[in-house]
Amino acid sequence: MSDSNKILEEITSSEYKWGFVTDIDNDSLPKGLNEDTVRYISAKKNEPEWLLEWRLDAFRKWLKMEEPIWPNVTYPKIDFQDIIYYSAPKQKVTLNSLDEIDPELRATFEKLGISLDEQKRMTGVAVDAVIDSVSITTTFKVKLSELGIIFCSMSEAVQEHPELVRKYLGSVVPVTDNYYAALNSAVFSDGSFCYIPKGVRSPMELSTYFRINAANTGQFERTLLIADESSYVSYLEGCTAPVRDENQLHAAVVELVAMEKAEIKYSTVQNWYPGDKNGKGGIYNFVTKRGICAGDYAKISWTQVETGSAVTWKYPSCILKGDHSIGEFYSVAVTNNYQQADTGTKMIHIGKNTKSRIVSKGISAGHSHNSYRGLVKVMKRAEGARNYSQCDSLLMGDQCGAHTFPYIEVENNTSTVEHEATTSKIGEDQIFYCNQRGIATEKAVALIVNGYCKEVLNQLPMEFAVEAQKLLAISLEGSVG
Amino acid sequence: MLSIKNLHARIEEKEILRGINLEVKAGEVHAIMGPNGSGKSTLASVLAGRSDYEVTSGSVTLNGKDLLDLSPEDRAREGVFLAFQYPIEIPGVSTINFMKTAVNEIREYRGQETMDAVSFLKLMKEKMKLVEIDESLLKRALNEGFSGGEKKRNEIFQMAMLEPSLAILDETDSGLDIDALRIVANGVNKLKTPNNATIVVTHYQRLLDYIIPDFVHVLYKGRIVKSGTKELALELEEKGYDWIKAEADAQTV
Numbered sequence: 102m103s104d105s106n107k108i109l110e111e112i113t114s115s116e117y118k119w120g121f122v123t124d125i126d127n128d129s130l131p132k133g134l135n136e137d138t139v140r141y142i143s144a145k146k147n148e149p150e151w152l153l154e155w156r157l158d159a160f161r162k163w164l165k166m167e168e169p170i171w172p173n174v175t176y177p178k179i180d181f182q183d184i185i186y187y188s189a190p191k192q193k194v195t196l197n198s199l200d201e202i203d204p205e206l207r208a209t210f211e212k213l214g215i216s217l218d219e220q221k222r223m224t225g226v227a228v229d230a231v232i233d234s235v236s237i238t239t240t241f242k243v244k245l246s247e248l249g250i251i252f253c254s255m256s257e258a259v260q261e262h263p264e265l266v267r268k269y270l271g272s273v274v275p276v277t278d279n280y281y282a283a284l285n286s287a288v289f290s291d292g293s294f295c296y297i298p299k300g301v302r303s304p305m306e307l308s309t310y311f312r313i314n315a316a317n318t319g320q321f322e323r324t325l326l327i328a329d330e331s332s333y334v335s336y337l338e339g340c341t342a343p344v345r346d347e348n349q350l351h352a353a354v355v356e357l358v359a360m361e362k363a364e365i366k367y368s369t370v371q372n373w374y375p376g377d378k379n380g381k382g383g384i385y386n387f388v389t390k391r392g393i394c395a396g397d398y399a400k401i402s403w404t405q406v407e408t409g410s411a412v413t414w415k416y417p418s419c420i421l422k423g424d425h426s427i428g429e430f431y432s433v434a435v436t437n438n439y440q441q442a443d444t445g446t447k448m449i450h451i452g453k454n455t456k457s458r459i460v461s462k463g464i465s466a467g468h469s470h471n472s473y474r475g476l477v478k479v480m481k482r483a484e485g486a487r488n489y490s491q492c493d494s495l496l497m498g499d500q501c502g503a504h505t506f507p508y509i510e511v512e513n514n515t516s517t518v519e520h521e522a523t524t525s526k527i528g529e530d531q532i533f534y535c536n537q538r539g540i541a542t543e544k545a546v547a548l549i550v551n552g553y554c555k556e557v558l559n560q561l562p563m564e565f566a567v568e569a570q571k572l573l574a575i576s577l578e579g580s581v582g
Numbered sequence: 583m584l585s586i587k588n589l590h591a592r593i594e595e596k597e598i599l600r601g602i603n604l605e606v607k608a609g610e611v612h613a614i615m616g617p618n619g620s621g622k623s624t625l626a627s628v629l630a631g632r633s634d635y636e637v638t639s640g641s642v643t644l645n646g647k648d649l650l651d652l653s654p655e656d657r658a659r660e661g662v663f664l665a666f667q668y669p670i671e672i673p674g675v676s677t678i679n680f681m682k683t684a685v686n687e688i689r690e691y692r693g694q695e696t697m698d699a700v701s702f703l704k705l706m707k708e709k710m711k712l713v714e715i716d717e718s719l720l721k722r723a724l725n726e727g728f729s730g731g732e733k734k735r736n737e738i739f740q741m742a743m744l745e746p747s748l749a750i751l752d753e754t755d756s757g758l759d760i761d762a763l764r765i766v767a768n769g770v771n772k773l774k775t776p777n778n779a780t781i782v783v784t785h786y787q788r789l790l791d792y793i794i795p796d797f798v799h800v801l802y803k804g805r806i807v808k809s810g811t812k813e814l815a816l817e818l819e820e821k822g823y824d825w826i827k828a829e830a831d832a833q834t835v
């Protein structure tokens with residue numbers, strides 16, 4: 102046992118590879134938060150009056166709210182006055198071509214493995230990149246707009262499509278939904294916006310990369326995605342941050358709206374800086390993600406691979422309002438060293454014959470804590486609703502913890518709700534079996550873990566799945582025997 | 583090729599191997615028989631490098647290399663293959679994927695180029711034929727939900743893929759139906775070359791009708807107490823182990 106623990110520790114102690122800082126000129130606000138901060142951000146973005154009012158309303162409500170204490174995570178109290186709420190790379194507002202992007206910034210993206218130009222055009226992924234809360238570039242715009250697809254930064258959407266923004270912003274995650282959603286509503290600086298018109302299938306994956314670069318900055322991005330009737334879109338989100346000793350706050354809000362027969366696939370590979378081996382530094386990732394199947398036969402699938410962040414607090418949810426609508430949640434959450442994750446989903450069945458499926462794989466190593474928290478709620482009207490949940494935990498070593506908190510509330514007795522849960526360890530005999538075939542322990546762990554997560558990884562678009570597999574292997578490097 | 587000298591090994595203070603001596607030359611087949619709990623699987627595990635067992639004295643060399651000094655994966659890469667008595671399940675990992683990883687890890691160790699998908703599939707098809715295994719089985723998660731016989735056959739398929747210089751088959755025959763037994767034995771025979779060697783651990787002389795051993799050894803209480811040829815297996819089948827036990831116990835007292 103002790104032997105394997107040693108190996109385990111070695112594997113889990115690998116370095117974060119995205120920890121570089123880019124030296125870009127920033128246009129930032131001093132630290133601190135008050136109404137003027139909100140006004141400043143809104144003015145900087147040249148926002149209409151209604152949006153400023155919306156922000157201020159959120160801010161005033163936030164002041165009266167309390168930080169949630171129910172998640173199974175501990176961290177020092179956040180000083181909200183010690184955060185910079187607006188930091189934008191100094192960069193011309195409009196870019197005529199990708200060549201105009203700051204070379205340092207381009208280099209950043211190269212390091213992240215994101216090429217903003219031809220490479221991605223070839224693979225057919227449209228990318229919106231958000232650095233320190235400001236959207237830098239949206240590629241592929243022309244091709245998409247020919248189909249009527251709008252894919253741009255949130256700031257741009259506010260200017261170009263105010264009616265859509267006004268109609269849907271906060272419609273899925275109300276301002277007062279929770280503490281961090283309220284904060285985000287007050288100070289969000291950018292994010293991605295996407296609208297898929299009726300009957301259109303997006304011909305490519307739409308993708309956003311989030312990056313926190315500046316120090317002491319909070320990142321509050323806001324994503325709004327609307328899929329009109331009978332449309333389809335697959336959306337990818339990736340994130341990284343530099344290595345810093347202090348903790349940084351990331352409080353995003355993502356809202357999805359799927360109309361009748363529309364389908365949204367939303368995939369996230371979250372790799373924020375998790376802090377060092379001793380738990381110093383790292384991102385606090387407090388995110389609200391929610392989608393509504395507004396029309397009949399609509400479908401929303403959340404797939405997430407969570408490997409980063411010091412503390413994660415995140416429950417991508419589906420409101421199944423339309424009859425026969427479907428909600429899915431596929432999740433792999435890996436915690437190592439001193440990381441803490443409290444993640445899961447909420448499936449709210451409102452419409453008739455609504456279906457939901459939850460597959461959660463938690464992997465804990467080191468001294469980390471990994472909790473699954475899920476709510477399946479079947480309302481009175483939701484006749485014939487069905488849910489299937491499967492929550493598996495995999496433990497590596499004996500110093501980590503896995504916890505499961507399933508909540509089930511059923512008000513309609515024609516519904517079926519199934520819940521299965523397992524906890525397992527990577528067996529020494531599994532590792533020995535791999536060793537005996539010439540596979541070294543580290544590779545064996547990666548193989549076993551990838552196998553364990555297969556059901557979830559299979560949900561990801563091909564190129565993302567490969568990236569996710571590598572990420573899993575890296576986050577667990579040094580962790581098993 | 584393989585030389586085991588005065589090998590002692592224990593697990594949790596309990597001494598299980600108590601002085602094993604065995605010489606296996608290239609091209610040979612050795613059968614190891616012996617009553618339950620005599621240490622056959624332990625010997626196989628110690629040779630493969632399972633860390634639960636502590637080698638307290640003795641030496642093992644493979645082609646002149648000190649085997650005990652190598653990690654389990656390096657032993658495998660040096661050509662040691664163990665067909666497990668109880669093959670392990672790995673959910674979500676197909677045999678194909680597993681073998682692809684294994685083959686390339688071994689090639690890398692040997693300084694060979696990694697095998698591309700096309701050549702790998704070609705190799706796989708060839709070996710599948712050899713051990714008459716169905717591709718659908720290889721696409722499923724490794725050993726998960728496999729029947730006892732399917733697991734054993736899958737072990738032999740892996741052996742065929744990896745072409746070991748020393749193969750140790752730990753009761754690969756138990757749980758096989760008559761046809762499967764013949765297929766597995768055929769596979770083993772076809773894989774036999776003048777350069778490799780096989781150790782088969784078995785309880786049944788029936789297997790030895792198919793895989794003809796050059797030597798038969800009886801393991802009892804952690805020692806090889808009797809060695810002979812194929813005839814010894816027949817004698818054991820007929821008379822059981824009591825007479826050997828009596829002989830051995832008389833000597834140790």
Ligand SMILES: Nc1ncnc2c1ncn2[C@@H]1O[C@H](COP(=O)(O)OP(=O)(O)OP(=O)(O)O)[C@@H](O)[C@H]1O
Nearest residue numbers: 593594596598616617618619620621622623624625
């Ligand atoms: N972890 C362990 N702790 C204590 N004793 C063990 C342990 N593992 C094996 N043994 C003992 O070592 C002895 C030899 O076991 P081994 O599996 O090598 O026998 P075997 O000859 O392969 O038997 P079989 O014919 O039943 O397969 C047995 O008495 C067994 O109980």
Ligand SMILES: [Mg+2]
Nearest residue numbers: 622623624667
């Ligand atoms: Mg045995």
